[in-house]
Each structure stands twice: as structure tokens, then as C-alpha cells.
Amino acid sequence: MPYETETVCIGPAPANKSYLDMSRIISAAEVTDVEAIHPGYGFLSENVHFAEVCESCNIAFIGPRPEAARAVGNKVKTREVAKSIGVPVIPGSESSLKDENEAIKLAHQIGYPVILKASFGGGGHGMRIAHNDISIVNSFLAAQSEAKNVFKDGAVYLEKFIEEPRHIEIQIVADNYGSVIHLGERECSIQRRHQKIVEEAPSPAVSPDLRKKMGQAAIALAGALNYNNVGTVEFLLDKNNNFYFIEMNGRIQVEHPITEMVTGVDIVKKQIKIAAGMKLDLKQENITFNGHSIECRINAEDPMDDFRPSSGTIGRYYPAGGLGVRFDSHIYQGYQVSPYYDSLIGKLIVHRNSRDEAIKAMQRALAECIIDGIKTTIPLHKAIFKHTKFIDGQIDTNFLNRYFSK
């Protein structure tokens, strides 16, 4: 019975007593006799130990094999591998820094400003920008202690700080036998405190030629790391359209639907087939990019009150719809938005033939969408989609700070 669903209680609401508790997840998998676990995009999705535990229990972990997951978790290592195969990286450390004196020495070589990053970090935690010798000492110690707290390893490295870059990522799909393809880029520059708010595909800054170069770089890196399943290779694009590899993510990402809309490839289906040991049935030359897709992350947060999380019961609920308009969500009228989890409650996704048409479709969809009972980020999205700089595609990672902070 292929579509029958069984539900098992995995514990109380706090995530560390349920979704993050490996033994509870494995128990639920055992009692339901599942063949595989899809870890989603939060919780245990990038936990190498969990992938190993699944393997030892004969349950397929739908994601990279433990060695590949471990490889992408080490930012200094992936930087080194990228550099060794000719993928451009930002001038900076060859390895983790010994101490603040080494950081100062390197900063003098490459020039201020520099950015300190956690070697086993990601997503912006443990990062500090330094403009001079005095601030680098504090930055080094702060980055080190935050890295230790958040990632249990205080190792940090350093790069030249690129001012106001675009954040562009390439989706890759890799089977277990060394075949790798890319599905183009996503422009993810509209973010706040390292949380993406709006994503689009393709990027208004990426030409077919640049897409090819970034795609080939991403494929080469995945190959060099012996990576499998789906992943994302993150780049910064500077004002002269130079791209630089920054880090790789070994999970499906929240914004995967926009890539699915423009390529027609069901990325989650690919993850499952790859985890089942199937060979990639797609060739790069058969991947085409059609039209333009945009996603707005609808969060249960009050954008007028410093994005304070908002919980409560959903009242009136009307997700927008129509041709090429989709609202991916688990909520409904009467649903209780819990304070225990991430505030993402839905993804409003549009697909049109052109960026201009997609923006219009998103404006219409945002106007029609009704979610009562809690505060959401919809009013912020309406303002973004009215902003001439956004409409002109003139965006970078500073966009929200520059135009939308008090």
C-alpha cells in the first residue's frame, strides 16, 4: 500500500527531546520498519553521526554518505580542495589560524578588511569582520569562542572581506558512482542575519556563460570531494562579477523549489533514487532553464518588531494560488503555530516566463494571501517587491540592512 501513512510520537515538543534525539528517531524508524529516513533541512540533516547510525541500523540515510558529509562540514578543507583544482577562492588562510598574531600577519599580507570564520561553521555563526590590528584581536577571540560554543571546535580561518557581494549558490546532483550535474544557480542575496528571505532562479546577475563557469566549478568541487546525493555550492559574486567559492551544504535546502520550477527536476525524488543506489538518469546537456521562479519565505515573525517570533492559532487562511503559484506549507485554519521550532510556516513560490512577470505574479499572490492570527513577514515581502532596486535586480547581501532597517 504505497500511500498509507503511519504516524509515531517521537517525544515532547522541545526539539532536543524529539527531532534532535537520534535514539527516538531510530526507534520510530524501527517500529515502522522503514527502509530509509529523509532528514529534511534542519535538525539532524547534516549530522554525520546520525548518518552513521542509520547506516549501522541498515536504514538508508537520504543524503550524502558519512565521509562526504564530513568533507563538506570542514570549511578550511573544502577551501583547500577548491583552490587545488582551480576553483576560485577568496584570498586568505591555507589552514586554521594558530593564534591572533598569525591572523594579524595574514591580514597585513592580504589587506583589511578581513573576515574571520569558524572552520567547522556555516550559516554565518562565528563570523567576525575586522578593519584593523586592534579589532582583529577581539574578533579572533570572539570568533574562536563562538565557534567553540556553537560548533564544539574553536578553529577559525580568515579571508579578505568582500564588500556587498551577491550570495549565489549552485544546486548539484551527484549519484553514488561519480556522475555529477548542476541545476543552475539561485540568487539568495535578500537575507537578514544569515536567514534568507527571498530567493530567485535564475540570478539577474548571471549570464549563460557565467552559469556554465560556476556550474562547472561546482561539479568539479563535488567530484574532488567524492560527494554524493544532492548538495549546494555557495559562492560570493563581487561587484565585477568575479565568483568565489565560500562553502558547501550537504542537504536539500529550503529554497529548492525555485530550481525545480525552472528545471522541471524533482530534486527530492532524485535524493531518494540516489539513496536507493540508482544511477543518475539525467545528463547535463539535457538540463534546460525555463522562465523565472521566486520564493518568499513566510515566517511567523513580526517584521515591525525586530522580527520577534509570533506564535498562536491560525485564523482565516487563504493561500494564494493559480497557474504557476504555489504555497508549500503545513498550516491550516486552526493550526497552532508553536514557539518551539523555526518560524518558517510557508513558502510562496511563483513561476513565470520572465523576471518581470514573476515579480508581478508575486505581488498579486502576496496581496491575495491571508494568514490571520499571527504576525508574518508578508508585509515586508510586499515592500520588497515594490522597491525599485529590487525590481531592477540591483541587490546584494546588504539590501535589507540598507533599505529596510530602522
Ligand code: MV4
Ligand atoms: C563572506 C562575506 C564577505 N567576504 N566572506 C555569510 C554566510 C556565510 N555562508 C558566508 N557569509 C559571508 N562570507 C567573505 N570573504 C560576506 C558574507 C555575508 C555576510 C557577512 C557578514 C554579515 C552579513 C553577511 C550577509 C551575507 C553574506
